[in-house]
Amino acid sequence: MGNNEILSLITRNPAMVLGKEKRYGSLGKGLEANFLVTAGVPGLEITSEEDIRQVYYRGVKVIDRIGEG
Secondary structure: OHHHHHHHHHHHHHHHHHHOOOOOOOOOOOOOEEEEOOOOOOOOOOOHHHHHHEEEOEEEEEEEOOOOO
């Protein structure tokens, strides 16, 4: 499977199972923009919380490790 297919399995599919696909699970107009910026593929390559570089909740950046030095 490609990276995009894997990401869909761990984001869109759980939202559909919960009946929340009109609110969560992907990025698009009218959906909540909750997402991570990572140093790898979530669910496959992320082995530490330090691999999570940014966190966005409802479209607002709440954690930013990229600018840290």
